[in-house]
Amino acid sequence: MRLLLLAGTMEARQIAAAFSSDNRIKVIASLAGATRTPRALGVPTRIGGFGGREAFAAYLERERIGAVLDATHPFAAAMSHRSADVCHEMQVPYMQFLRPAWMPGRGDHWTFLNSEEDAARHIPEGARVFVATGRQTLERYGNMHGRTLIVRLIDSVPGHFPLPEGYFLPGTPPFTVEEEVALFRRQEIDWLVTKNAGGNASRAKLDAARHLGLPVAMIRRPLQPEGPKLETISAALSWVRRLL
Ligand code: NAP
Numbered sequence: 001m002r003l004l005l006l007a008g009t010m011e012a013r014q015i016a017a018a019f020s021s022d023n024r025i026k027v028i029a030s031l032a033g034a035t036r037t038p039r040a041l042g043v044p045t046r047i048g049g050f051g052g053r054e055a056f057a058a059y060l061e062r063e064r065i066g067a068v069l070d071a072t073h074p075f076a077a078a079m080s081h082r083s084a085d086v087c088h089e090m091q092v093p094y095m096q097f098l099r100p101a102w103m104p105g106r107g108d109h110w111t112f113l114n115s116e117e118d119a120a121r122h123i124p125e126g127a128r129v130f131v132a133t134g135r136q137t138l139e140r141y142g143n144m145h146g147r148t149l150i151v152r153l154i155d156s157v158p159g160h161f162p163l164p165e166g167y168f169l170p171g172t173p174p175f176t177v178e179e180e181v182a183l184f185r186r187q188e189i190d191w192l193v194t195k196n197a198g199g200n201a202s203r204a205k206l207d208a209a210r211h212l213g214l215p216v217a218m219i220r221r222p223l224q225p226e227g228p229k230l231e232t233i234s235a236a237l238s239w240v241r242r243l244l
């Protein structure tokens with residue numbers, strides 16, 4: 001069976017690894033191309049957008065894709081909606097792997113936001129803000145006058161900071177809680193802004209914020225496609241194997 005694995009997350013990497021030695025399933029992983037030098041997934045991988053809805057449908061047909069496992073990031077909602085719709089129309093089995101959202105616990109001070117633009121309503125002027133939502137969404141903080149934005153960049157050359165107040169910091173994940181605590185102290189961070197990505201790979205910053213008693217502005221997830229979802233790697237692997 002030819003499985004298209006929509007990737008871009010740590011879990012997609014784990015799913016690819018699990019299938020790399022299974023001769024019954026030919027996995028083709030797909031990356032959007034957002035990371036300049038992605039680590040190899042251990043299965044044949046195509047990189048870059050498909051070129052829109054029609055092109056995605058044509059790709060599924062041309063490559064004789066038997067099922068699509070969508071393990072994209074919870075905020076890659078456009079891709080998930082489009083893939084779910086096209087697969088439904090073409091009667092190609094589709095499943096979304098979606099890690100559970102983070103929930104606040106004891107000692108957390110979270111404010112939920114509907115979008116990046118909301119941050120300015122809650123974070124006071126003068127604050128030093130660690131913005132963990134990446135370079136792509138930075139222009140959405142254009143209303144954060146009077147706050148200093150500190151943005152960590154994973155694999156790109158920092159370049160010019162596009163907003164009046166703030167700067168880029170280089171950093172290569174994974175980060176431990178101790179490292180995040182030290183960074184927040186060193187940078188004198190007052191607030192953390194993050195997307196509700198869920199999962200363990202990037203939660204150290206939340207544990208660090210709890211440890212330091214820092215307030216967190218948590219951006220809610222976008223609406224996901226309707227239909228069943230799987231929350232664990234083993235459930236995702238079983239779903240694929242049941243299709244054989
Ligand atoms: P998006 O807004 O949902 O999708 C935008 C376009 O990117 C899609 O229409 C598609 O282009 C292309 N695309 C997205 N995922 C793709 C994939 N796995 N393979 C091939 N093309 C893909 O997605 P996004 O938020 O820009 O995220 C892009 C990628 O980065 C995703 O794979 C996601 O897993 C990863 N990622 C996203 C975030 C985040 O916060 N959004 C965080 C970490 C990782 P075409 O229409 O041309 O096919």
